[in-house]
Amino acid sequence: MSDLTRMTAEALSTAISGGEVSAEEVTRAHLDRIDAVDDAVHAFLHVSTESALAQARAVDKSRAAGDEPASPLAGVPLALKDILVQAGIPATAGSKILEGWIPPYDATVTRKLLDAGVIILGKTNLDEFAMGSSTENSAYGPTRNPWDLSRIPGGSGGGSAAALAAFEAPLAIGTDTGGSIRQPAAVTGTVGTKPTYGGVSRYGVIALASSLDQVGPCARTVTDTALLHEVIAGYDPLDSTSIPQDVPRVLDAVRLGQREGVAGMRIGVVKQLRGEGYQAGVLESFDAAVATLRDAGAEIVEVDCPHFQYALAAYYLILPSECSSNLARFDAMRYGLRVGDDGTASAEEVMSLTRGKGFGPEVKRRIILGTYALSAGYYDAYYGSAQKVRTLIKRDFENAFTAADVLVSPASPVTAFPIGEKVNDPLAMYANDLATIPGSLAGIPAMSVPSGISAETGLPVGLQIMGPALGEERIYRVAAAFESAYAAAHSSLVPDSAPELEVSAR
Amino acid sequence: MSGSHVSTVPPPSSQHGTNLTRDDVAHLAHLARLELTDQELDTYVGQLSVILESVASVSSVTAESGDIEPTTHAVPLTNVFRDDVVRPGLSHEAALAGAPASVEGRFRVPQILGEEQ
Numbered sequence: 001m002s003d004l005t006r007m008t009a010e011a012l013s014t015a016i017s018g019g020e021v022s023a024e025e026v027t028r029a030h031l032d033r034i035d036a037v038d039d040a041v042h043a044f045l046h047v048s049t050e051s052a053l054a055q056a057r058a059v060d061k062s063r064a065a066g067d068e069p070a071s072p073l074a075g076v077p078l079a080l081k082d083i084l085v086q087a088g089i090p091a092t093a094g095s096k097i098l099e100g101w102i103p104p105y106d107a108t109v110t111r112k113l114l115d116a117g118v119i120i121l122g123k124t125n126l127d128e129f130a131m132g133s134s135t136e137n138s139a140y141g142p143t144r145n146p147w148d149l150s151r152i153p154g155g156s157g158g159g160s161a162a163a164l165a166a167f168e169a170p171l172a173i174g175t176d177t178g179g180s181i182r183q184p185a186a187v188t189g190t191v192g193t194k195p196t197y198g199g200v201s202r203y204g205v206i207a208l209a210s211s212l213d214q215v216g217p218c219a220r221t222v223t224d225t226a227l228l229h230e231v232i233a234g235y236d237p238l239d240s241t242s243i244p245q246d247v248p249r250v251l252d253a254v255r256l257g258q259r260e261g262v263a264g265m266r267i268g269v270v271k272q273l274r275g276e277g278y279q280a281g282v283l284e285s286f287d288a289a290v291a292t293l294r295d296a297g298a299e300i301v302e303v304d305c306p307h308f309q310y311a312l313a314a315y316y317l318i319l320p321s322e323c324s325s326n327l328a329r330f331d332a333m334r335y336g337l338r339v340g341d342d343g344t345a346s347a348e349e350v351m352s353l354t355r356g357k358g359f360g361p362e363v364k365r366r367i368i369l370g371t372y373a374l375s376a377g378y379y380d381a382y383y384g385s386a387q388k389v390r391t392l393i394k395r396d397f398e399n400a401f402t403a404a405d406v407l408v409s410p411a412s413p414v415t416a417f418p419i420g421e422k423v424n425d426p427l428a429m430y431a432n433d434l435a436t437i438p439g440s441l442a443g444i445p446a447m448s449v450p451s452g453i454s455a456e457t458g459l460p461v462g463l464q465i466m467g468p469a470l471g472e473e474r475i476y477r478v479a480a481a482f483e484s485a486y487a488a489a490h491s492s493l494v495p496d497s498a499p500e501l502e503v504s505a506r
Numbered sequence: 507m508s509g510s511h512v513s514t515v516p517p518p519s520s521q522h523g524t525n526l527t528r529d530d531v532a533h534l535a536h537l538a539r540l541e542l543t544d545q546e547l548d549t550y551v552g553q554l555s556v557i558l559e560s561v562a563s564v565s566s567v568t569a570e571s572g573d574i575e576p577t578t579h580a581v582p583l584t585n586v587f588r589d590d591v592v593r594p595g596l597s598h599e600a601a602l603a604g605a606p607a608s609v610e611g612r613f614r615v616p617q618i619l620g621e622e623q
Contacts, residue, residue, distance in 0.1 A: 104600035197580040211578045240586040241579065313561040324538060331539075333615050338606035346620030348539065356541030361549075364540055368531060369554060371538045385564040387576030392567070394577050426553055427560060443580025469580040 004029035005167040009076045009224040012170060016075040017063070023075030027056040027119050030077045034121065034168045036503040042143050043153075043163040045082050046090050047122040052077070059117045072227055074117030078171040079163040082123035083130055084215070085204045086110045089120075093206045094128040094138040094156075097330050097337045097358030107204020108236045109173060109215055116231045121169055124159030128360045129327065130180055130208045132156050133432035136423055137362045144419070145188060146498055147459055151416040154184030154432075157218070161188040164220050165498050171228050172218040177208050178315055179411075179436030181216045182448040186411035186462025189450045189494040191225045191479070192218040194436075196469050197443030198243035201236030209322035210241075212315075212440050220495040222257075222449060222479045226250040229472070245470065253473035257480030263297030265478065268404025272308040273435050273464075278413040281456025286410045289451040289463045292485045293408070293478070301404050305396035307389065311438045314389035316430060317373050318441075321383045324370025327363070330355060365426065394442045401468045406478050409435050411448035411462030435464055445472045449479040450494035452486070460494050525555050 004012065004026050015021045031049055038044055059075040069075075080086065083093045085103035087110075092098045106114070113120060127137035135143040135158030145153040146166040153162040160172035161184035174181035176194035185192030193216045200215040207213060217228035233247045269290060274283055294300050332338040332354035333347070340353040359367070373382035400407055413434050422429045439446040444466055451463035463482065467475040487493055526534075528551050535542045542550070568574060598611060607614040 101604050104596055104603055198583075237588050241583070243581050243583070245581075307567070310563055310567050313563050316557065316561050317564060332606060334613055335604035336606070341607065341616050345616055347616045347618050349620060350616045352536075352539045352541045355539055356543075359540070361546070364535075364542065364546065365550060365553060365557075367538050367540060368534045368550060369557060371534045372526070372530075372554075372558075375534075375537075381565045382561075384576065385568040386561075387578065388568040388571070388574040389564050390577035391574050392571060394580075426557060442577075 005033045008221050009073060009170040009219060009227060012076050013072055017069050023056040023059040026075060027052050027077055030121055030169055037166050037501045040149055040501060041146055041162050041166045042141060043124055043159045043166060043168055044122045045092060045125050045140055048089055048120060052119050052121050055119050071116035071231055073231055076171060077119040077121045077169050078113060079124045079160050079169040080120050080173050081126055081157055081160050081175055083126060083175055083206045084110055084173060086120060094126045096139045101335055108201035108238055109232045110204060112232055124163055126159055127156035128363050130156035130175060130177060131362050131366055133183055133429055137360060139360055142419055145416045146501060151418055154187040156180040157184045160218050161185055161190050164190040164218060165495060166501060170219060170224060174218045175205060175213060175215050177212045178440045179433040181218060182436045182446060182464060183412045183432055185218060185448040187416040189460030189498060190218060190220055191222055191449050193225055193229060193447035195233060195472060196445045198241050200233050201239045201242055203236055203238035207326040209319045211322060222483045223254050226254045226476050248472035250472050250476040253476040254480040257477035258484050261296035261481045262293055262478055265298045266301055266404045267293055267298040268301050268303035268400055268407040270305055270407050270409050271302055272305050273409035277431055277434055278410060279456060281454030282410045282413060282461050285452045285454055285461035293482060296481050296485050303400040303403055305400055307392040307396050308438045310389045311393055311441055312434060314386040314441060315437045317382045317386040320366040320370030321373045324367045327367060390441045393438055397442045397444060406474050407466040409464045411435060411464035415454050415457045415459035415461060439466050444469050445475055447475050447479055449483055526551060
């Protein structure tokens with residue numbers, strides 16, 4: 001059997017259900033890989049060796065007993081972003097304020113994964129409370145990009161994306177508020193989807209900005225991403241923003257795209273999502289991707305979205321406002337860190353000291369900004385106006401979707417940048433989400449699929465594909481068609497070109 | 507109490523931009539119950555003013571566009587109800603397991619009122 005860590009989730013699942021390999025062997029191969037490379041990559045904050053192996057043995061036992069597999073992904077390992085809770089496994093959200101906290105319950109997505117027999121290998125690194133685009137804001141140190149260990153893996157879900165690119169796991173879970181699934185996927189040459197807002201339950205996900213946060217699937221191929229999407233999606237009565245709709249048939253859509261390409265589809269190129277701030281190598285890869293889609297049968301149209309220019313501004317009012325409110329729960333009373341409780345300090349003083357010590361610089365910056373934007377006399381001008389800008393952006397999308405079935409753009413304006421380059425310049429860091437934020441504000445589904453390697457930097461570039469609300473099937477069809485065409489032209493996929501990591505001797 | 511202090515900051519639509527003072531930032535940090543060091547205050551004053559200036563465009567564009575409904579969900583939902591049925595919650599022990607301090611099966615918290623109150 002070939003190297004188990006290089007196989008897709010789809011192939012692993014077939015091999016496990018066909019008895020060619022056990023779930024335990026597959027799990028051990030990935031745990032060994034983590035052991036060998038994660039000192040260098042630092043994708044994981046916690047590796048759940050015992051519980052992962054116990055889960056794998058249960059899958060093998062069930063198969064030996066002749067039971068049907070629990071799901072098409074039974075026995076396949078996964079990396080879980082450390083912002084979703086799993087009972088009995090530490091959860092930090094990348095923050096010191098939660099160091100050592102063991103959650104007493106499972107997130108709905110965690111529960112669905114466990115019920116599906118997906119093996120949870122551990123918890124992945126992220127920017128503190130998912131605030132960032134580089135994973136440098138993690139209180140536990142940055143994750144490194146497997147393509148070049150001196151560079152960032154994107155953020156906030158840099159740990160999940162790096163785990164995929166380093167072949168530590170074939171599947172991962174991310175969360176996307178302004179681009180935290182799509183931008184890391186782009187800069188690590190992997191695939192990631194932000195579903196329609198409300199498409200995947202957020203019960204048990206530590207909240208950042210409640211009107212934006214969405215959980216989504218990540219993998220190295222479009223098919224694997226679709227398989228995972230179908231496992232985690234669907235209505236959940238425990239999440240009041242959950243959409244009462246059936247799980248989208250994204251795997252069928254992938255098969256359709258692989259079989260028939262994008263024949264007869266209209267694909268819109270967003271005029272506003274290129275130009276200033278976008279690297280030449282990124283645009284070159286994007287233009288080549290558009291040409292590939294044209295050759296695969298699509299009609300290419302240009303669409304105009306004039307209000308996208310206000311997206312970044314609206315986002316950096318809405319997000320801080322909502323996070324300042326959500327993070328008020330970290331008050332040193334019921335769980336997490338407590339500092340300065342000396343018997344004379346008041347609850348308020350303890351709260352203030354704890355939050356000052358427990359939160360990192362970016363979190364504090366956003367809490368203060370949000371507190372300002374929500375203050376009496378400023379709410380209408382800031383948060384209120386920003387929510388109205390969302391409507392203008394949503395209308396731009398609605399207009400665009402009358403002319404096109406899906407929209408495309410680069411997923412990240414730049415390829416992976418060096419660690420440390422933007423840490424002291426918040427505005428430069430915020431601009432990394434230029435292309436992903438409009439879709440977040442409108443709540444539409446969007447994904448990033450590798451479009452190739454930038455000739456300028458030698459690093460991967462992501463193609464963003466956006467659909468109308470509940471239009472998951474369309475974007476997966478286009479992603480699959482593109483991936484097939486790319487594979488045919490290059491005789492391999494982008495993740496296969498990632499450099500071999502030096503394996504540390506143990 | 508807080509409103510009067512914060513409202514000394516120029517409004518966001520002001521032509522003079524949005525320059526927060528060090529005192530403004532200290533006051534906002536107090537409202538958010540965030541103990542900041544002097545160095546943090548110095549850093550944030552400059553950074554926050556730059557960020558606020560860059561986001562001010564939202565009020566001018568919405569002012570030009572007339573009456574607009576705010577958006578909060580891609581698929582608007584109203585009145586989300588669930589059936590009123592009993593389901594298991596956390597056990598007493600599980601709820602207290604993560605507490606920084608507990609006593610006699612309850613959360614132990616610092617005194618609510620400080621010396622001066």
